[in-house]
Amino acid sequence: MGENKAYLSNEGQYTVFSFGETRLKFIAPYSLERYESVVQWDKGYLVVMAKYAHNNDLEEEYIDLIPILRSLYITPDEFLKPIKKVE
Template structure:
């Protein structure tokens, strides 16, 4: 995942790399464990201040699967203030990787 392209102008990207989900934007690249069979995130359907709805491709499913990701508890575990960080992100896209 090219972290540099997601860092500016209120843009962020979500992708999958080496068994981890990578969320890059707002000055950070955050990595957290992804499901073992996740191949890639296809598209971001919704972004709402830390809550993502995405379509994902899995090894065991021929059809895309809708997934829900809440970044707030992840940010808090990393001692990143969601109230400070999340307003920096206006749009999230799926990383083509």
């Protein structure tokens, strides 16, 4: 399963999505402290629980990787197909 697993994290003001040797890095919401968990993975669409500086409670956040992949000239279907799980 390890080869079919992708990872979501953040580094400062950036969200990082890593799979295999590919690492996508894009601007995160300004007050994001961390991603706590991935609730759902659906072929490029993520539902995650995130911790923000302005709120003591976790908030549900949505990330759509498809437009990001397209803007980088990465074919979404080819890139996303082998991913079975995101942590």
